Amino acid sequence: MPKPYPKEFRDDVVRVARSREPGQQLRQIAADFGISESCLTNWLKQADVEDGVKPGTTVAENAELRELKRRNRLLEQENEVLRRAAAYLSQESAPKMMFPLVRELAAGQHPIRVPVTVTCRVLKLCRQQYYRWLACPVSNADLAWAYRANVLFDAHRDDPAFGYRYCRDEAGDAGEQMCARTAWAICSTNAWWSVFSKKRAGRPRPGPPVHDDLLAFEDDKGRTRHDFTAVQAVNTVWLTDITEHKTGEGKLYLCAIKDACSGRIVGYSIDSRMKSKLAVAAVNSAVARRAANGVDVAACIVHSDRGSQFRSRKFVKRLGHHQLVGSMGRVGACGDNAAMESFFALLQKNVLNQRQWDTREDLRIAIVTWIERTYHRRRRQDRLGRLTPIEYETTMTTPADQAA
Numbered sequence: 001m002p003k004p005y006p007k008e009f010r011d012d013v014v015r016v017a018r019s020r021e022p023g024q025q026l027r028q029i030a031a032d033f034g035i036s037e038s039c040l041t042n043w044l045k046q047a048d049v050e051d052g053v054k055p056g057t058t059v060a061e062n063a064e065l066r067e068l069k070r071r072n073r074l075l076e077q078e079n080e081v082l083r084r085a086a087a088y089l090s091q092e093s094a095p096k097m098m099f100p101l102v103r104e105l106a107a108g109q110h111p112i113r114v115p116v117t118v119t120c121r122v123l124k125l126c127r128q129q130y131y132r133w134l135a136c137p138v139s140n141a142d143l144a145w146a147y148r149a150n151v152l153f154d155a156h157r158d159d160p161a162f163g164y165r166y167c168r169d170e171a172g173d174a175g176e177q178m179c180a181r182t183a184w185a186i187c188s189t190n191a192w193w194s195v196f197s198k199k200r201a202g203r204p205r206p207g208p209p210v211h212d213d214l215l216a217f218e219d220d221k222g223r224t225r226h227d228f229t230a231v232q233a234v235n236t237v238w239l240t241d242i243t244e245h246k247t248g249e250g251k252l253y254l255c256a257i258k259d260a261c262s263g264r265i266v267g268y269s270i271d272s273r274m275k276s277k278l279a280v281a282a283v284n285s286a287v288a289r290r291a292a293n294g295v296d297v298a299a300c301i302v303h304s305d306r307g308s309q310f311r312s313r314k315f316v317k318r319l320g321h322h323q324l325v326g327s328m329g330r331v332g333a334c335g336d337n338a339a340m341e342s343f344f345a346l347l348q349k350n351v352l353n354q355r356q357w358d359t360r361e362d363l364r365i366a367i368v369t370w371i372e373r374t375y376h377r378r379r380r381q382d383r384l385g386r387l388t389p390i391e392y393e394t395t396m397t398t399p400a401d402q403a404a
């Protein structure tokens with residue numbers, strides 16, 4: 001069963017369909033976006049239900065019903081925990097630890113089986129400590145760590161000007177010997193810093209790359225080059241970047257992902273703020289749209305610049321979640337992502353610079369329409385043999401690849 005298209009893509013298609021010109025049929029709009037007419041009709045019906053135009057159950061109402069059922073089940077579990085805890089504490093020979101009760105409830109020895117997470121939350125217990133207690137008593141390493149932390153804390157409290165090195169010397173005099181690395185780890189974990197620690201000032205430098213440049217090579221003169229035309233297979237290398245444009249309501253940001261082989265924009269995300277979630281949403285959109293066509297994109301290289309959005313933990317984690325491979329160019333070298341810059345130049349010339357945009361909504365519809373209708377299906381490219389990106393992927397992709 002094919003996976004559903006991303007929500008942002010569906011909303012964009014509905015916007016374009018609603019704002020279509022008189023006489024323009026839904027069949028043509030569906031063809032422009034690569035979906036069936038029945039699919040577009042269903043999206044429009046659901047959008048009318050969401051907007052209150054037609055009767056029906058909205059997505060929010062279905063989600064609310066599921067949430068109420070989940071809350072009801074959770075309340076039953078919490079009541080069972082409180083009832084059993086009251087009976088447990090009323091016993092004369094009851095131990096001080098509540099962990100045996102947690103184990104009994106999780107084992108299902110009572111009418112209602114309560115997960116460990118719910119019991120620990122109701123009784124305000126630490127779940128990690130419960131599992132450590134369940135496995136074995138406190139280890140010698142943890143006990144030694146605690147003793148060392150105590151003496152380091154005493155040294156730091158006596159003189160806050162001491163860093164971890166001086167605190168380590170004081171701990172050695174108190175009988176707790178440790179290496180400098182251990183002292184640094186303990187002080188760093190507990191944020192015991194010297195009050196005279198230096199603060200960085202001035203203009204921040206670009207952050208280090210979180211990925212190597214997998215597309216770079218050296219020419220005969222030893223200069224670093226990138227040849228994006230050398231990519232011979234679809235879904236092998238993706239290029240991504242972020243562009244912005246002003247409107248009457250403020251700036252609008254577009255994060256697009258382009259297939260280096262076919263030139264197709266496999267995914268994009270548009271938002272009013274340039275944060276890490278913009279890049280994450282673009283990756284999710286690309287993977288979802290490829291998955292909707294039955295294509296596996298695992299091991300595909302995603303090449304970008306060193307922008308903070310692409311170096312964020314959320315973006316790197318999302319690449320790993322989809323089994324994608326990250327790649328980054330150099331600082332201040334626009335040629336390292338020239339193929340993506342050329343697409344943004346076309347977008348700037350054909351859409352952004354055509355007129356003044358009063359609202360973000362108008363510009364968004366114009367961008368989406370140009371990408372899906374003109375760039376993908378009408379703009380022929382010389383390097384593709386005078387084919388459009390959609391035609392190239394259709395003719396050059398083997399049946400085995402399409403079924404993968």
